[in-house]
Amino acid sequence: MAKMTLEDLRKLRDERKKDLGRREVEGKSVQIIVGMGTCGIAAGAKTTFDAILAAVDEFHLDKDVVIRQTGCMGLCYVEPTVEVAMPGMPATIYGKVDADVARRIVQEHVVEKTLVENHIFDRPAADILKK
Amino acid sequence: MHASVCDFVLDVVQNSVEAGARNVELDLVEADGRVSVRVADDGRVMTEEERARALDPFRSAGGKHPGRRVGLGLPFLEQAVREVDGEFSLESRKGGGTTLRFVLPAGHLDTPPTGDVPGLIRSALAFDGMYELRIRRRREARAGVPGTEYELSRSELAEAAGDLSGASALILVGRYLESLELPGD
Numbered sequence: 001m002a003k004m005t006l007e008d009l010r011k012l013r014d015e016r017k018k019d020l021g022r023r024e025v026e027g028k029s030v031q032i033i034v035g036m037g038t039c040g041i042a043a044g045a046k047t048t049f050d051a052i053l054a055a056v057d058e059f060h061l062d063k064d065v066v067i068r069q070t071g072c073m074g075l076c077y078v079e080p081t082v083e084v085a086m087p088g089m090p091a092t093i094y095g096k097v098d099a100d101v102a103r104r105i106v107q108e109h110v111v112e113k114t115l116v117e118n119h120i121f122d123r124p125a126a127d128i129l130k131k
Numbered sequence: 132m133h134a135s136v137c138d139f140v141l142d143v144v145q146n147s148v149e150a151g152a153r154n155v156e157l158d159l160v161e162a163d164g165r166v167s168v169r170v171a172d173d174g175r176v177m178t179e180e181e182r183a184r185a186l187d188p189f190r191s192a193g194g195k196h197p198g199r200r201v202g203l204g205l206p207f208l209e210q211a212v213r214e215v216d217g218e219f220s221l222e223s224r225k226g227g228g229t230t231l232r233f234v235l236p237a238g239h240l241d242t243p244p245t246g247d248v249p250g251l252i253r254s255a256l257a258f259d260g261m262y263e264l265r266i267r268r269r270r271e272a273r274a275g276v277p278g279t280e281y282e283l284s285r286s287e288l289a290e291a292a293g294d295l296s297g298a299s300a301l302i303l304v305g306r307y308l309e310s311l312e313l314p315g316d
Contacts, residue, residue, distance in 0.1 A: 009288070009307045010291045037204075042132065043143055051246075066298070068259055071145060
């Protein structure tokens with residue numbers, strides 16, 4: 001691989017736009033949020049973020065998915081954490097998301113519309129909750 | 132504790148963005164046997180008391196989570212630097228903004244590995260918000276590892292690759308950044 005220029009990047013973007021053979025996701029509005037606070041980063045959230053992007057690419061979902069990063073979601077004890085919101089599925093927060101679980105979330109939750117068991121968490125730590 | 136220098140840097144950039152900075156500069160240089168990092172932002176000025184508090188693991192500004200008592204990001208970093216006899220400074224400027232610098236001796240046994248630089252930059256570009264991020268990167272050639280040098284900005288990458296919250300743009304930017312870490316032209 002040679003060094004790329006910004007012009008190369010623009011050309012790649014244009015080529016992707018022309019690629020019509022991509023898998024469609026109902027609603028085209030999948031939002032995946034990765035907790036990237038100190039706790040998340042220390043637990044490997046950057047690897048999780050990279051694994052999600054790789055899986056989105058693998059399943060040809062890239063034009064349908066928005067990926068965001070946020071700070072601590074209040075689930076420090078189960079980092080890395082990932083929240084998924086999409087039509088037809090309940091908004092779900094997953095914890096202990098390593099690279100393998102990240103791929104499963106994309107395949108099972110986003111593509112197959114099934115929850116990924118044993119990784120679902122919904123209650124932040126007590127000091128995060130507003131009193 | 133973070134596993135790599137890149138993890139520490141991402142944490143600092145995340146702090147800047149979450150604090151509402153509109154302009155963030157990141158210098159990441161590996162040269163002369165040292166790893167040198169500078170993160171400067173134009174966020175609000177810290178008082179001396181706030182600066183001391185930022186380095187205390189058992190106190191947090193609590194901006195996002197008013198009930199939270201701990202803030203570990205900068206204390207982790209300051210501790211890691213101290214353990215390898217490196218250099219650390221955190222300064223606010225009168226005109227506004229804060230600059231954090233640290234230097235680690237590359238040859239020290241306890242200096243963390245540099246880590247995944249393209250991954251760091253991609254994540255640093257992808258936080259929510261309208262902020263500009265300017266990056267200057269240099270890696271001096273050393274035995275078996277060729278050097279590289281480049282500069283880039285969030286706005287020019289967004290112009291070339293598209294909205295950086297979109298997976299499509301982030302995948303392309305990842306490939307671009309990996310190519311920049313390659314040696315030579």
